[in-house]
Amino acid sequence: MIFRKWRGLKFRNYPLVYKLIVTYILLTVVPMLLLVYVSYTQYARSVEEQIGEYMPKFLYQANADIEKHIQELTTLPEMLFNSENILSILRRSSYERRSDLNKDQYNMNSYLARTYTNGRNADVLGVFVVSNGRVFYSSKAGFRESGWSQTIKEYAFPEGEPGKKADILLPADLKLHFDSDIPYVFIRKPINDNDNRRNLGTMLIAVDLSFIGDIVRNFETNERADLWVMEPTGRIVFHTNRSLIGTIDQDRSRYPVLNGSFRKSVDGEPAKLVSANQTDKLGWILVHSIPLRDLNERADLIRNVTVFVFGAIVIAASLIAIVIAYNMTRPLKKLSGLMKTVERGDFQVDLKVHSGDEIGTLARSFNSMIATIRELIQKNYQIEIRQKEAELYALQSQINPHFMYNTLETIGMAVEEGETEQVVDMVTLLGRMLRFSVSNQSKSVTIAEEVQHVKDYLTIQKFRFEDRVHFEIAQMMDDRDLHAYFTPKFILQPIVENAIKYGLETRKALELHIAVSEEFGARSGKRDVVMRVRDNGPGIPSEKLEELEQSLKRIGFEGRGSHFGLSNVNARIVMMHGADYGLQLHSIIDKGTEVIIRIPKIRGDELQHAENQDVDRG
Structure with missing residues (x-):
């Protein structure tokens, strides 16, 4: 057996x-x-x-x-x-x-x-x-x-x-x-x-x-x-x-x-x-x-x-290896070709590999990376457009014929009346506003510079309208912080312009209160910089206020309209700092309107680091 x-x-x-x-x-x-x-x-x-x-x-x-x-x-x-x-x-x-x-x-x-x-x-x-x-x-x-x-x-x-x-x-x-x-x-x-x-x-x-x-x-x-x-x-x-x-x-x-x-x-x-x-x-x-x-x-x-x-013994294995290698390298060659396409600036590519192995994982990661790059390019493009539009908007507001005519006419009247000191002050303010608009190419300026710019603008309006315009700027932050923290450029002037434009249509005397303070943000969970612009204008009807709030939620670029200044400011803040920041509106008919601007506390070194990262991603 x-x-x-x-x-x-x-x-x-x-x-x-x-x-x-x-x-x-x-x-x-x-x-x-x-x-x-x-x-x-x-x-x-x-x-x-x-x-x-x-x-x-x-x-x-x-x-x-x-x-x-x-x-x-x-x-x-x-x-x-x-x-x-x-x-x-x-x-x-x-x-x-x-x-x-x-x-x-x-x-x-x-x-x-x-x-x-x-x-x-x-x-x-x-x-x-x-x-x-x-x-x-x-x-x-x-x-x-x-x-x-x-x-x-x-x-x-x-x-x-x-x-x-x-x-x-x-x-x-x-x-x-x-x-x-x-x-x-x-x-x-x-x-x-x-x-x-x-x-x-x-x-x-x-x-x-x-x-x-x-x-x-x-x-x-x-x-x-x-x-x-x-x-x-x-x-x-x-x-x-x-x-x-x-x-x-x-x-x-x-x-x-x-x-x-x-x-x-x-x-x-x-x-x-x-x-x-x-x-x-x-x-x-x-x-x-x-x-x-x-x-x-x-x-x-x-x-x-x-x-x-003894290599002849492994010929069969070599043939199998060739077939496997070919199947593995084919999607890699395709990936290499697509990467060259991306290198030439065309990001509308898609690597279609449906396998579940490492090649499939690589293909999905590549597609995700390209989608992220497209999104970042679009985001940076939107920010640049908003920035350029804001600079053009502020510059046009300062040098458009109507503004220049009224300002120069006020200066001429002061010259005729022999008010030399007032003439010097107005010319100095006008020159400083123009220099602020065209000389600084950065997206951000210090809070002190932004506040000084809007103060110059209001002072010129005060010279022009005399007792019809009253303004007060309260700086409830330490002066060193105002020079240390940075804000997006041209975010106060569009709001102040709106207040003067609509306020003087219905009010004999317009009062503007601007406050800069540091407050705790419920959304951000941090200490934020808050700017408040309050006027005693006619207020905004509830339907119009709701329409404005809806427009602020749309971050994409829009053409110039009646609320272009507000939407532009809000969109730039959200794009640069996230949805935790931006504008808030409070208005009561016949009482006035308050616009609240909330931005993060960012110092110069942090701003430079963030801008360098944007350049690297671009």
């Missing part, structure tokens, strides 16, 4: 797929594995020995290049002595007028930008000069800390000590942090005036350490290899994995050598070959670490040569 069972298990009775597998293993796989194992073992040992011998030499050369580059950067302060104007600014210790200080600040900052941060020195992240209590700077990135200028003074060398030499400040030694995650250090060097034998101040150069990656990339292209630079204490200054910059290498104290190679084994992790080299001047340690299994990938060449002898 056992014999019958054994006979039933004869090789010829197995399925064909099993026969092929067994035959393949017996005739090819086993001999090949033996050959590959012997060759691979010998070659891997040879590679490890060679890398362990030559890698420290490469690290030594890389360290020399790093030290040389750092040394070159320490000579940058000497460029200040190429300009007599800059030297005179540094030698100046006091000012009689604030304007002189501002002028020196502008000249010095411009010189620093031209000389150090505008492309000539790609590795210079920022330059800061502390001299006689002043801080001059030019930087490609801002600090997270608001009071950075006062903090930067703490790291300056004491004045009057010309013997100080350049040194390096690490991010861990500073109380300042850049907004970006770029690895950096500060080179601190005194500015010594050899002609007068005195110290003029201190220059702190923020150096982008990304150049280290460019240096080490010349001799290491394996993406799985780790390269880092650390202090003698083990604190990492630069790492190919940026998340580890600033951390401590806990194994530093267990390094057997600082100029050589050694094996490193940690429980649960693959063994690694570690090579290190320490610089003579900086004392920095450049470390290269690569898993041994990745290091031995080069031995695959020998294995592949051996496998090639």
Whole structure:
């Protein structure tokens, strides 16, 4: 019975797929594995020995290049002595007028930008000069800390000590942090005036350490290899994995050598070959670490040569692979063609792939990305149209013949009556309004500038209508906040114009109250800036008020109409800051109307960051 069972298990009775597998293993796989194992073992040992011998030499050369580059950067302060104007600014210790200080600040900052941060020195992240209590700077990135200028003074060398030499400040030694995650250090060097034998101040150069990656990339292209630079204490200054910059290498104290190679084994992790080299001047340690299994990938060449002898056996699999590869690459080629179409500016494309694999996921992501780009382009286009329309609207309101005629006629009457002071005031106001309209190309201005513009407009109307127009502007915010926070340009004047236009039609005397305050927003959940424009005009009928409120909800572009000013202002605010902000209307017949403008609190640096993101997306 056992014999019958054994006979039933004869090789010829197995399925064909099993026969092929067994035959393949017996005739090819086993001999090949033996050959590959012997060759691979010998070659891997040879590679490890060679890398362990030559890698420290490469690290030594890389360290020399790093030290040389750092040394070159320490000579940058000497460029200040190429300009007599800059030297005179540094030698100046006091000012009689604030304007002189501002002028020196502008000249010095411009010189620093031209000389150090505008492309000539790609590795210079920022330059800061502390001299006689002043801080001059030019930087490609801002600090997270608001009071950075006062903090930067703490790291300056004491004045009057010309013997100080350049040194390096690490991010861990500073109380300042850049907004970006770029690895950096500060080179601190005194500015010594050899002609007068005195110290003029201190220059702190923020150096982008990304150049280290460019240096080490010349001799290491394996993406799985780790390269880092650390202090003698083990604190990492630069790492190919940026998340580890600033951390401590806990194994530093267990390094057997600082100029050589050694094996490193940690429980649960693959063994690694570690090579290190320490610089003579900086004392920095450049470390290269690569898993041994990745290091031995080069031995695959020998294995592949051996496998090639038996390549005829895998022809069938190769044919299948060709078919599969063709099916996979076909949608990828189509995607490549569509991406070239998008590159030429045509975003009306659609990649139709209905599979549920990674290719299908990629196609859906591509379509979603194109749809998002189209939406962003449309949004930015709407914002630009609204902005240009608002500028044109405000400019036309100021220089249209009727406005100019009435204003000039009022000026002429004042001249005839000998009211010279009033004439000067009106001409000054008119000039300032025109300059505000045509000179500032930004989408936003400070709240103080916007309020001043509408105040100038109302003052001219006051000169014209005399006792028929009364206005009051209440600024319930700190004056510094009015100059610090920004608002979209031309949002008050259209509302004030509407109030005067409709108010004087039915009122002998129109009273306008404008208030600027800071209030909590129920929608935004934040402290917002609120501007209120209230008049004692005829009010708005309920049907007309409802129509106005409905028009404010339509954010798309509309032609000029009776409520163009209100809808334009509301649309620009919503497009720039979201649906939590915009206009609100309150009106009572024969009592008056109140328009409430709600915008977020945005400072200059936040506004610049947002505009840069819009430019990048565009």
